[in-house]
Amino acid sequence: MKWLLGCCTLLLCCTAAPAPADTGTNVPDAVTRKSGLRLTPMSRPSQLYAANCQGCHGETGVSVAEIPPLAGRIGYFVRVPAGRAYLMQVPNVALNPNSDRAIAEMMNWVLTTFSRAQLPEDFRPYSAEEVGRLRRERIDVKARRGQIVEELVAEHEIPSADWLAY
């Protein structure tokens, strides 16, 4: 009899014990189930970057030669007003179906994650209002980029145009 009571008590204790701490999701999948791979949810801006930019620009902001790297570079653009506007006027940002707020969050995340060292000291994050205003303008991307790089060189923000060669 005692063993039965003991078992019952043990069962009660087991079912009442707190669940183990959540360390992400083990992806239920034929390939990953065995590996025990666990994933934690991505932050909203990094998710937006992954779904809209990462395919070409790469997970770490660096990709193949045909695609301009973001890592260690994109921050320079924010040093002049025209460059700050340019980041919102490149076609896939300007025409992106996401909200101004979501794009502001995403671009602030990209700048501080991939290019913090290149940001100006007085860097202000983009606001939703600013994004909405800036991305209404359509530009000739290649010509505008050339002008901005020249301006950055003239203002001694970068040593030469090669720093931001395409």
Next chain:
Amino acid sequence: MKPISRTGFDRWMEHMSRRTAQRTSRRGFLSLCGGWVVATTALPLLPVSRRAQAADPHEKALAARKFASEFANKAQTTDPTRCDYWRYCSSDGYLCACCGGGPNVCPPGTSPSPTSWIGSCINPDDGKTYLIAYRDCCGQDSCGRCACLGEEGDMPSYRPQVNNDIVWCFGASSMVYHCSSAALVGLAE
């Protein structure tokens, strides 16, 4: 021992009562009752699956397979060589898993494209949304096995960054398409 009564019935009753008192244990009876009380209350607490009765809408959707995605409602997570494997919700092309590779491994002789388009699929087993990179394997002629067409999130080709008709071999050593793989990028939401 002096009998209480002389009648046969009384004697019989007395005999039975004394026998019961001598041969059974009150504590044993009590513990048996207690055991039953605890066991019957503890049994419903056992960790059995009660997913179908759960009130949580997420759990309900999981049990009934009613996701926002038609593809996920019919998808499976065990066989990457079939079109209804959950990661292929937006895949258009030949499955690398049927061509000597895996769902996220290129077959020998081909190389993964450094660029891809990224979509998202719901895993029907946990109901969560995962970001998936549709990475083409390039460098050999078309594989030709397991042609699948998933169209979730696919946009017309004037939105090329989210179009799956395009050969995504940009930046690869060769623009010749062989098959499509689907690599996990991360967990959304």
